Amino acid sequence: MREFSRRHILRTGAATAALSVLPRTGWTQEGNGSETHGLSSFGELKYPPDFKHFDYVNPAAPKGGTLAIQIKQTLGNQNFDTFNTLNVFVLKGDGAAGMAGTFDTLMAGSGDEPDALYGLVAKSVRISDDKLTYRFTLRPEARFHDGSKLTAKDAAFSLNILKTKGHPVFSQLLLQLASAEAESDEVLRVQFTPQRSRDLHLVVAGLPILSERYWQGKDFEAATLEAPLGSGPYKVGRFEVGRFIEFDRVPDYWAKDLPVNVGQNNFDRVRYDYFRDRTVAFEAFKNGTLNFHEESTSRTWATGYDFPAAREGRVKKEELPNTLPAPIQGWYFNTRREMFKDPRIREAIGLAFDFEWTNTNIMFGSYRRTTSFFENSDMKAVGRPSSEELALLEPFRDKLPASVFDEPVVPPVSDGSGQDRQLLRRADELLRQAGCKRDGGVLKLPNGQPFVIEFLDAATFLQPHTQPFQNNLKRLGIDARSRIVDAAQYQQRLNEYDFDITSRALVGVTTPGDSLRTVYGSQAARTPGAQNLAGIEHPAVDALIETIGRAKSRQELNIACRALDRVLRSGHYWIPMWFKASDWYAYWDQFSRPETKPRFASGAPGTWWYDAEKAKRIGRG
Numbered sequence: 001m002r003e004f005s006r007r008h009i010l011r012t013g014a015a016t017a018a019l020s021v022l023p024r025t026g027w028t029q030e031g032n033g034s035e036t037h038g039l040s041s042f043g044e045l046k047y048p049p050d051f052k053h054f055d056y057v058n059p060a061a062p063k064g065g066t067l068a069i070q071i072k073q074t075l076g077n078q079n080f081d082t083f084n085t086l087n088v089f090v091l092k093g094d095g096a097a098g099m100a101g102t103f104d105t106l107m108a109g110s111g112d113e114p115d116a117l118y119g120l121v122a123k124s125v126r127i128s129d130d131k132l133t134y135r136f137t138l139r140p141e142a143r144f145h146d147g148s149k150l151t152a153k154d155a156a157f158s159l160n161i162l163k164t165k166g167h168p169v170f171s172q173l174l175l176q177l178a179s180a181e182a183e184s185d186e187v188l189r190v191q192f193t194p195q196r197s198r199d200l201h202l203v204v205a206g207l208p209i210l211s212e213r214y215w216q217g218k219d220f221e222a223a224t225l226e227a228p229l230g231s232g233p234y235k236v237g238r239f240e241v242g243r244f245i246e247f248d249r250v251p252d253y254w255a256k257d258l259p260v261n262v263g264q265n266n267f268d269r270v271r272y273d274y275f276r277d278r279t280v281a282f283e284a285f286k287n288g289t290l291n292f293h294e295e296s297t298s299r300t301w302a303t304g305y306d307f308p309a310a311r312e313g314r315v316k317k318e319e320l321p322n323t324l325p326a327p328i329q330g331w332y333f334n335t336r337r338e339m340f341k342d343p344r345i346r347e348a349i350g351l352a353f354d355f356e357w358t359n360t361n362i363m364f365g366s367y368r369r370t371t372s373f374f375e376n377s378d379m380k381a382v383g384r385p386s387s388e389e390l391a392l393l394e395p396f397r398d399k400l401p402a403s404v405f406d407e408p409v410v411p412p413v414s415d416g417s418g419q420d421r422q423l424l425r426r427a428d429e430l431l432r433q434a435g436c437k438r439d440g441g442v443l444k445l446p447n448g449q450p451f452v453i454e455f456l457d458a459a460t461f462l463q464p465h466t467q468p469f470q471n472n473l474k475r476l477g478i479d480a481r482s483r484i485v486d487a488a489q490y491q492q493r494l495n496e497y498d499f500d501i502t503s504r505a506l507v508g509v510t511t512p513g514d515s516l517r518t519v520y521g522s523q524a525a526r527t528p529g530a531q532n533l534a535g536i537e538h539p540a541v542d543a544l545i546e547t548i549g550r551a552k553s554r555q556e557l558n559i560a561c562r563a564l565d566r567v568l569r570s571g572h573y574w575i576p577m578w579f580k581a582s583d584w585y586a587y588w589d590q591f592s593r594p595e596t597k598p599r600f601a602s603g604a605p606g607t608w609w610y611d612a613e614k615a616k617r618i619g620r621g
Contacts, residue, residue, distance in 0.1 A: 033128045039107060040116040041199055041511045042553060047110065047118060047259075054110055056598040057263025057607050063249065065590070065610020066269040068290045070281060071097035073507060076167040077529075081276045081458055081487035082242040085223035089208070091167050091495065091529045093223030094488060096245045097272040101265075102145075102230035103208035106136055106155065106188075108260040111598025114510035117205050118260050121150060121231075122188070125205075134201055136188040143254045144211050144231045152182035157212035159190070159204060165220050168530040172518040173203045180204075197549030199513030233265040246271045263594070266609035276487065278461045286315075288588060288620065292605050295584035297461065298363040305586065314618040317586040320602050325508030326375035326579035331455070331501050333573055336525075336535040339445050339453075340500075343401070346572035348430035349453075350411065352472035353575050357418035362464050367578035371410045373568050375508065376581055379561035381408040381569070389563045392547060396540035401570045409569040411576060419472055427476055443477030452479040456499040458490035465577075495529040503577070504533055510600060512561060516545045520568065534573040541567055590615035 037049040053059045071080055079094035088095030106125075107117035122136040142150035163174035177200070178191040190204055214229035227236035233253045239245035247270045255261055273290060275281035282300060285293045286307050295301045301317075309315040333340045333349075340346055355369045372380040385393060385405060393404060403409050414420040435446030443451040453473065455466055463482065470480035485493070493499055509515060517524060522537040524530035544564040551557040583602055592611040597603050615621040 033126050033133075035124055035126045037124050038116055038118040039125065039201055039205055040113065041202065041513070041557075045116055045118075046113050047116075051118075051259050053259050053262035054112060054598070056111055056594055056596045056603055058594045058609070059263045061263050061266045061594075061607075061609040062612075063266055063609070064268050064612065065615070066271060067267040067292060067605055067610075068271045068273065069292045069294075069605070070275065070290065071272055072294050076169050077491070079487050079491050082274055083245065084241055084488075085225065086227050086236065087220075087222070087224050089162060089166050089170060089210075090221045090223075092221060094491060096239070097274075098234070098245060098247050098270060099236075100208065100232070101234035101247055101270065102227065102232045102236060103210070104142070104150070104231045104255065105206050105208060106138075107205040109206065110260075111601035111603065114600060115199070115202060117202060120255060120258065120260050121155070121209060122205070127201075131201075132192045132194065132196065134190045134192075134204070135183070136190065136205075138186045138188060139255075140186055141254055142231065144214075144229050145235055145250065146229060148211070148213065149185070150209060150211075150231050151185040152188040153185070154212050155188045155209050156180040156182050157215070158208060158210040161210070161215070161220055162207060168524070168527050169518055170207070172521075172524055172527065172530060173200075173514045175517075175523075176200055177204065195546075197514045197517075197546070198551055199511065199549065203514055233261065234270065237269065242274060244271060244273045264607060266607075268610075276459065278459070285586065291588040291590065291620075293586045294604075295586055298366040301366070301584050302364045309588070309618075310586075314589055315586060316589050317584070319582050319584055320597070320604065322581055322583050322602065323376075324600060325377040325379070325510060326370060326581070327505045327508055328373055328375075329370060329503070329505035329579065330574040330576040331503050332533045333501055333575075334497060334499050334533065334535055335573065336497055337500055338447070339451065342434045343570075343572045344430045344434040345436070348427040348434070348476070349473065349478075350572060350575040351423045351427040351430075352476060353411075353469045354414045354416070354418050354420060354423075354472065355411065355578065356414045356416040358465055358468065359578065360416060361418075363578070367580050369411060369413075370576040370579050371569075372408070373565050374512075374561050375579055377508070377510070378558050379512070379565065381562040381565040383407065385563070385566065386559065388559045389566070392544060392560060392563045393540070393566070396543070396567075399538070400540055400567060403570045404566045408566050409572070418468055419475065424472060424475060431476065438477055441477055442479075450479060451477065453481070454500045455480065455482045456490065456493060456502045457482065457484055458487050460484055462503055494533065497528070497533070497535065501575075502533065505577075506531070511557065513549045516548060516564070520564075521545055536568070536571065536573055538567065538571070588620060589618050590620050 038045045074080060076088050077091060077093055077095040078088055083094050083096035085093030086096050088099045104121050106122040108120040110116045121138055121142050123139050124137050126135040138152055144150055159180040162170040163177055176193045176196045178193045180190050183189050192200055211229040233250055234247035235250055237246035237248040249268050284290050305317055333346050359365055359367050374380045412423055414423055437444050445451050466482060473480035519531045520536050520541050522542050524532035525535045525537045544560055547560045551560055585604055590611060591608045593608040612621055
């Protein structure tokens with residue numbers, strides 16, 4: 001089932017296989033501009049115009065059964081723990097999981113490629129020579145769920161209202177959209193500003209298409225429990241606010257036989273259940289309430305699967321390799337707070353986290369330390385800056401620390417004791433250099449106030465990792481404490497940047513572009529509800545993001561990302577956590593899947609299907 005995760009919107013698809021032959025290009029020169037059946041960042045496409053389906057699907061996959069899962073990625077106003085609105089495109093409310101499956105987009109992504117999209121509602125697009133005008137030709141058979149025709153007017157309305165009234169994660173991506181208008185029912189004209197970023201066409205092609213007629217007379221920015229009219233492969237079914245939501249497959253879905261959909265959307269029903277406690281959620285998986293589970297807790301993976309259904313083989317567990325850039329997971333400082341303005345203070349706090357002890361004693365040695373904002377990719381900075389990186393960094397030398405021009409900043413390796421004295425002494429030195437002073441056992445900030453830090457979270461599952469960290473901070477004289485709030489309050493406080501430190505995991509992207517502006521850009525730092533939790537405002541960061549967005553080749557992209565990585569790492573805006581280059585899945589043995597896995601995605605469970613024979617064998621048929 002399609003989902004508007006950050007990976008879907010910000011990476012807009014997925015990422016590309018290295019081919020054993022020269023890659024096809026989808027462009028054919030035709031007079032003024034070019035026409036193509038697909039889009040990508042650098043113009044290369046794996047699949048030709050007449051492809052029948054993606055290589056990693058089973059085109060004959062049967063339809064049927066129910067997939068019961070939890071939400072694992074959020075976008076916009078979505079919340080991991082609850083929902084109270086079916087409008088997921090605005091700031092207000094906590095959006096329901098799975099709503100993306102009810103909407104179509106102009107184009108859909110390929111799991112075989114880093115950033116390629118192929119025609120869905122749009123069968124083709126004509127691109128002007130200056131890459132500022134895109135004319136999408138829509139399929140005349142496209143229909144909303146009520147049978148009304150989906151036209152270019154709907155697509156134009158969607159882009160315009162998301163830019164003006166949408167959640168910041170959408171509106172910030174569309175800053176360089178100059179206009180979107182319908183030239184006819186079947187031709188959408190999109191105009192970009194001359195400052196457009198490289199991937200803005202992918203963002204536009206991957207955004208949901210809303211019904212203009214449906215939204216007439218309605219407040220687009222309001223929360224609602226009425227399902228907005230869509231055109232996608234699923235419709236909203238039963239739901240109970242904050243507990244579960246079901247989506248029913250649309251049997252006569254207008255686009256079910258298009259190449260981008262063949263072999264996918266295989267379940268008759270997709271159900272998302274909400275649990276505010278991971279232990280309760282796992283119990284729901286063990287008793288079969290959930291039938292597919294993406295595991296994220298190392299202790300549970302190592303010790304939690306000794307229950308009857310797992311011992312009998314009715315529940316399977318599997319580790320699948322993941323070649324994508326690692327999630328950007330860490331504790332983020334809110335640098336809007338006066339106590340975190342000095343990077344020496346931020347660095348000192350980071351020294352108090354003993355990853356080696358945590359990994360050994362809490363996470364069964366399953367993880368590696370994250371060191372980069374582009375971990376597990378060629379975009380990660382290593383060694384001293386290359387001449388190409390220096391060319392991008394030199395204009396900002398007087399505004400950057402010396403470490404940017406040397407080996408990139410990496411977190412230290414501790415002695416594994418849980419309280420490495422050498423690192424704590426170094427942290428104490430940095431705090432003193434920043435003007436902090438001890439008064440008995442209390443550390444005071446330069447303004448004389450006691451140093452108190454609140455770690456904000458909406459769940460307790462990180463407490464075993466956080467508490468030893470906080471104990472080390474207390475050894476430095478810092479009063480470090482946790483504040484666990486309910487999901488709604490947590491989201492509100494993040495939207496308003498009302499926190500000291502909070503944890504967050506952002507999806508790693510294969511072809512960064514516009515998305516970086518929403519996470520690290522100065523304007524996003526000043527926009528309530530945006531993703532720049534750290535409040536990063538730096539001219540070098542802004543300039544490098546624009547350079548990344550304009551990169552014309554993978555090589556240029558890698559160079560600019562490495563330069564940005566150096567700047568971000570030198571700022572100590574976060575305390576990086578951990579990653580692993582694989583995914584853990586557990587599932588009741590009632591599914592089958594294609595033999596081929598997409599190179600840049602797991603394929604689970606989007607390309608899987610319900611297997612009635614297997615379900616019968618394990619007593620769930």
